[in-house]
Amino acid sequence: MGKVKCECGHVNPHGTILCESCGRSLTDEAKKENLVDMRYEGSARRSQTYNKTIIDKVWNFFSSVKVGIWIIVLILVAASFGTILPQEFYIPSNVGPEVYYEDVYGWFGKIYYMIGFHDLYNSIWFSALIAALGVSLVICSLDRVIPLYRALKTQRVDRHESFMKKQRLFAEQPGSLQEADMEKVRAELKKKHYKIREKNGSLLAEKNRFSRWGPYVNHIGLILFLFGAMLRSVQGMYVDELLWIREGETMQIPGTDGEYYVKNDQFTLENYEEGEDSEVFNEAINRVGTVAKNYQTDAILYRDENNGLPGAKPELSEVKHDDIRVNEPMKFDNFAVYQTSFRQDEMKAMHFALTNKETGREFGEVVVDLFDQQAMYDLGNGYKVELLGYYPDFDGFTEEGEPISKSPLPNKPAFLFNMISPEKPDGEVSFVEIQNTMEPLGETTYKMAFKNLETRDVSALTIRKDLTLPILSIGGIIFMIGVIQGAYWNHRRIWIREKDGSIYMAGHTNKNWHGLKREIHTILEGTALPEPEDRQTD
């Protein structure tokens, strides 16, 4: 493609608007402008130069900041729709979403569900918007950063008067630069950390050029973050499992391919108590009722030394003891185990005594483990109890009189016992549920007297592995560096030039003009140099 040669002799890439070197306007439109557009130093951006092929068109579309802003606004508006009603993953899991939304929120809920807003953030179109943002970020940055770099690197000290005249801060005055004034100005500029370059009686003072790279740095951070978020769907990068584990139980940790096991030694729930905790809390405790203080699982982590040996029994070796609390997960390898939920006082075992109804004499105690029952409990001396049936979640009888259990969970256990004694070697049948005993086959001499209930807590642990976290962190850090770099510093330049019996002064900053004006004011104080005026005020 044709290069553009400026009058000053510098050869610019095709599409350049302001000569990279001297700053002369190179296009007809630019020549007509009163103020030059300094945004990208008038450099040749691909998107402004080519518009023929389909690739050009796609490139131009995504490199447009206007399009970028539209994408941002669309994501913003879409995201807000998802907060009108709770998302699918926050509704109770025992009801299907197709019923839940209509049931709870009526016609509005029904429509919300029908258009898919109940799972908006996982929808294809929302992901597509995020993808478009990523593409836009990559293209718009590439489109600008290289030309901008070139232009800033090539800029000359002695810019052409036409360039200076078209700056927002500008002054022109007949006369010549006095060395005494210039000494003063140089000293002031240095004090304000400007880098000074001089050539043929022209001066360029510049500072904080690095802040111009801020946007590109922050965009790279964002791109990296989005990339990391995408990686999450790659196999093995991400594990999210839930484990319900009872006190005393040892279970394989899901997601670790059988390598790790965890034991729940004990689960503790503590509340704040008046008198025990700081008295400043009393008022709040009184108003709200109970306030939880701690949820904790005392866990032991094991590794299976035989993991990987096919057919071998697990051989657990202890790795560590750890108390898992909210905000204090247990960590190993790349995994973290979190305290997420609990269920208190699940029934574990029931104690009964085989008792003679008349005399009240007891002939030994039977402990039925609700998770591991025996068929026969031998009490010695000819006393035995046979467990004919166990119904963990008893829910009445069938028409034939068979007891039924709703679920395998011991929510409402019931038992069918056969009580064997020296007097009744064939046994007597008793049906026992909590606080109720039946004698379906006729009156009995013995009964199973309820003695005691053992309970235990169940803790819910979430197991996570997320290998994308380092990428996300680096993305986040780069983003922050870039934003701060671009926002807390600004790129300032001051040009001073004498030509044909006139002094030209011009100033430019990429933002924060009041600051630059103030700075120029102090720099020029006590000199004969003209103070540039702001030609863009309201």
Next chain:
Amino acid sequence: MSDLAGVSSTLLYAAFLLYLVATILFGGSIRQKGLREGKGLNRWGKLAITVTVIGFVAQLGYFFTRWAAAGHAPVSNLFEFTTFFGMMIVGAFILMFFIYKTAVLGLFALPVAIIIIAYASMFPREISPLIPALQSQWLHIHVTTAALGQAILAISFIAGIIYLVKNIDQSISTKKTKWLETVMFFIVTVVGFIIVTTGFALADYSATFDYVNKEEAAAVMEYNVPALVGPNEGVLVTDGKMSPFVDMPALINAKKLNTVLWSLGAGIILYLAIRLITRKRVAALLQPLVRNVSSDLLDEISYRSVLIGFPVFTLGALIFAMIWAQIAWTRFWGWDPKEVWALITFLFYAAFLHLRLSKGWHGEKSAWLAVIGFGIIMFNLVAVNLVIAGLHSYAG
């Protein structure tokens, strides 16, 4: 221990009064144009900023004594967070004041902070113990940085609103004057809320209802302002109190709706009273106060606040939030409404920066954007906390 809590309340009260005094002093100082226009601060201005700084120090005193009393930073319930937000607005104002020395900024920033602190004190004020999810250093780090970011962004709103008050032509009625009045009406309504709530609290108003809640269970609800709307199948238990005109379905929190209705009513009455008595729009009333300040300077203050506030907000409300969420809730991001609204705020200000940069949206357009941005922040603070319940909603 409770002595410390008492000292803390007194200090907050003192700060509140000092801010009021400083507002009046700033009112006296507005004839100066701001240092950047070549003139120094006048005596009023110096006095005003001094009182502001003393007020700020008093409020810092409130903050740290309450911290000592509670054993955790007081940012753990709505009262504490909102009060802190008010304090950060004053802090952000002081910061911007020392950069731009513009007195009129104080005349608007302090009342906003005062209203926010008064609004905060409508919530239960006791020191609450921390539930397990909140027991983390990240509570302090995340909440304080996020509030600071929001406060700096609020200064952008304040400069923006001054810009609009100054520049929108009040001699005719246009869409712009209507929108600006809408903003003024919102502010008046918050004042209405404070008056109603405080009034009935002083009168010890309490009416109890038996009702049927969302889970179809019997429950009790106590109203502290007379019930215009009652809870689902509500039965008034307290004698001699007003009965509601209608009952709400169970899905709607009738008590909160009732408060909103009262606030709107009070807001409308207050606003109409101002309009009828003065025969002017509220913005037109304020216009003479801002005549001397340069629009260009206001525009720069507004933009600069976004530039300073945006990184702080991103760090506090997104990055620190994600780090904590990863530790406390097992995932750094879960599309919880509060998280989503922080993201929306972030995206909005990103759009703002790009519009300024590429489309040259300076001056009035930029000022409107600053107003909308603050609207989003307040929506997140008020509506998302009180209406859209998520993991974040504090008890209260």
